[in-house]
Amino acid sequence: MTATQPLRVALAGLGTVGAGVVKLLDANRDLIERRAGRGIEIVAVSARDRAKDRGVDIARFAWEDDTARLADRSDADVVVELVGGSDGPALALARATLAGGKSLVTANKAMMAHHGLELAQAAETAGAALKFEAAVAGGVPVIKGLRDGAAANRIDRVYGILNGTCNFILTKMEAEGRDFADVLAEAQALGFAEADASFDIDGVDAAHKLSILASLSFGTGPAFGDVATGGIRHVLAADIAEAAALGFKVRLVGVAEAGPHGLFQRVHAHLVPVDHPLAHVSGALNAVVAEGNFVGRLLFQGAGAGDGPTASAVVADLIDIARGEFGPPYAMPAASLSAPNAADSGDRRGRAYLRFMVADKVGVLAEIAAAMRDAGVSIESLMQRGAEADGSVLVAIVTHEGPERSVAHALDKLRGSPSLAGEPLWMHIL
Incomplete structure (x- = not known):
C-alpha cells in the first residue's frame, strides 16, 4: 500500500455505466492502485432512485439526492458525470465542478459536442482536468x-x-x-x-x-x-x-x-x-x-458501448488524473483551437449509389437518365429489379466520380415526379 492519499471520486449516475464503474473499481482495485500510483475511491454517489437494486453495494458511499451537490463536496477531488443529456443537470454539474476547481470525467458525448469548448476553457482556467474518453467509441481508446x-x-x-x-x-x-x-x-x-x-x-x-x-x-x-x-x-x-x-x-x-x-x-x-x-x-x-x-x-476498433467497455474508459481517465496527467482536453490549449469554417459538400468529388422506387411504366428510366444527363452526372451502371407488392420497381444507379453538387441537382430535378414512389436514397461510396 502506498501512503499517498487516494483519489476521491463523486459519481453522478448509477445506470449501466455507473454501476459498471463501481464493479470495475472493486474487481481491479489492487491493479488500478499499482498503475495509478495511488488508490481510487468513490466517496459519494447520486442517482434518481436510491432504493433501486443495481447489483452493487452503494450503502458504503455517501448519498446526495441533489446531483449538483456533488460538486460542492469537500471530500471529493473529481466528479464523474454519467447523467447524460447535452444540457440540464449534466451541464450544470459539469460547470459547477470545474468552477470549483475539481476535475471532471464524463461519458457525455452530447454535452461535449455542444459545450466542449466552454468546458475546456473552464478546466484550463481552474487548473483542473477534463477527460471524456468514454464519450466516443466506448472502451476503444x-x-x-x-x-x-x-x-x-x-x-x-x-x-x-x-x-x-x-x-x-x-x-x-x-x-x-x-x-x-x-x-x-x-x-x-x-x-x-x-x-x-x-x-x-x-x-x-x-x-x-x-x-x-x-x-x-x-x-x-x-x-x-x-x-x-x-x-x-x-x-x-x-x-x-x-x-x-x-x-x-x-x-x-x-x-x-x-x-x-x-x-x-x-x-x-x-x-x-x-x-x-x-x-x-x-x-x-x-x-x-x-x-x-x-x-x-x-x-x-472495439466495443463501443456497454457497462464493461464504457466503465473501462471512465476508470482509465481516473487513472490519468490520479497520476497527475491533466493536459489540454483537446490536445492543445483551448485558446489555440481555431473557429471551424464549414466546407461546402457540393465541391466534394466521389461516386454515389442512388436508389429509386418507381412506377412500372414506360419512360421512367429515360426520365431518370435525362435528369442525370442534364445535371452532368455520369452513370457507371444502372440496374432495375422486379416489381414489389405495391407494383413499384427498384432502380439502382452507380455514378462515375464527379462533384456532389451535380448529384444533388439531378435529384432536385426528379423531386416531385409522379414516376417516383417516395424519396430517392443517396449513399456515398467510401
Missing part, C-alpha cells in the same frame, strides 16, 4: 490515441463507424436479408436500441462523436452544428443486396476531413468496399480510422 499517440502528426482525415446500434442493424440485415423495421424491433427487444431509437438511427449520436473527433484531429472547436447528418431508417434489404452484388457493404460512416476550403463533417450511410477494414466491422462494434501524415493509417 481513440481519444487518447489521437490526443497523445498521434500528437506529432497532421491528421488529414478521420472517419469510422461510430454507432453500434446502427451497425448491429445493418449487419443483421446483411446476414439475414431482413428489412430495417423488423431488425430494429429485434434490436430494441435485445437492448441494443432504445425504445425511441431516433438519436441512433438518424445519425445524431454518431454526429456528436464525429464533432469531438474532428476537434481533436484538426485543432478546431467542436462544431456539431456543421455536421451534415443522415441515418439508416430508409435503407432497404434490397439496397444491401445490391451493394453486395457490386462488391460493397452498407455502413453508417462519419467522415471528417480538413482541406483548403474548410472542415468537412458528415454522418451518412455509405457503400464500403469489401476489402476496406470498415467493411469487416460487424455487430455492435465501433471502429475509427485516422490518417496521419507520418504515421499513416491508424485503426481503432
Whole structure:
C-alpha cells in the first residue's frame, strides 16, 4: 500500500455505466492502485432512485439526492458525470465542478459536442482536468490515441463507424436479408436500441462523436452544428443486396476531413468496399480510422458501448488524473483551437449509389437518365429489379466520380415526379 492519499471520486449516475464503474473499481482495485500510483475511491454517489437494486453495494458511499451537490463536496477531488443529456443537470454539474476547481470525467458525448469548448476553457482556467474518453467509441481508446499517440502528426482525415446500434442493424440485415423495421424491433427487444431509437438511427449520436473527433484531429472547436447528418431508417434489404452484388457493404460512416476550403463533417450511410477494414466491422462494434501524415493509417476498433467497455474508459481517465496527467482536453490549449469554417459538400468529388422506387411504366428510366444527363452526372451502371407488392420497381444507379453538387441537382430535378414512389436514397461510396 502506498501512503499517498487516494483519489476521491463523486459519481453522478448509477445506470449501466455507473454501476459498471463501481464493479470495475472493486474487481481491479489492487491493479488500478499499482498503475495509478495511488488508490481510487468513490466517496459519494447520486442517482434518481436510491432504493433501486443495481447489483452493487452503494450503502458504503455517501448519498446526495441533489446531483449538483456533488460538486460542492469537500471530500471529493473529481466528479464523474454519467447523467447524460447535452444540457440540464449534466451541464450544470459539469460547470459547477470545474468552477470549483475539481476535475471532471464524463461519458457525455452530447454535452461535449455542444459545450466542449466552454468546458475546456473552464478546466484550463481552474487548473483542473477534463477527460471524456468514454464519450466516443466506448472502451476503444481513440481519444487518447489521437490526443497523445498521434500528437506529432497532421491528421488529414478521420472517419469510422461510430454507432453500434446502427451497425448491429445493418449487419443483421446483411446476414439475414431482413428489412430495417423488423431488425430494429429485434434490436430494441435485445437492448441494443432504445425504445425511441431516433438519436441512433438518424445519425445524431454518431454526429456528436464525429464533432469531438474532428476537434481533436484538426485543432478546431467542436462544431456539431456543421455536421451534415443522415441515418439508416430508409435503407432497404434490397439496397444491401445490391451493394453486395457490386462488391460493397452498407455502413453508417462519419467522415471528417480538413482541406483548403474548410472542415468537412458528415454522418451518412455509405457503400464500403469489401476489402476496406470498415467493411469487416460487424455487430455492435465501433471502429475509427485516422490518417496521419507520418504515421499513416491508424485503426481503432472495439466495443463501443456497454457497462464493461464504457466503465473501462471512465476508470482509465481516473487513472490519468490520479497520476497527475491533466493536459489540454483537446490536445492543445483551448485558446489555440481555431473557429471551424464549414466546407461546402457540393465541391466534394466521389461516386454515389442512388436508389429509386418507381412506377412500372414506360419512360421512367429515360426520365431518370435525362435528369442525370442534364445535371452532368455520369452513370457507371444502372440496374432495375422486379416489381414489389405495391407494383413499384427498384432502380439502382452507380455514378462515375464527379462533384456532389451535380448529384444533388439531378435529384432536385426528379423531386416531385409522379414516376417516383417516395424519396430517392443517396449513399456515398467510401
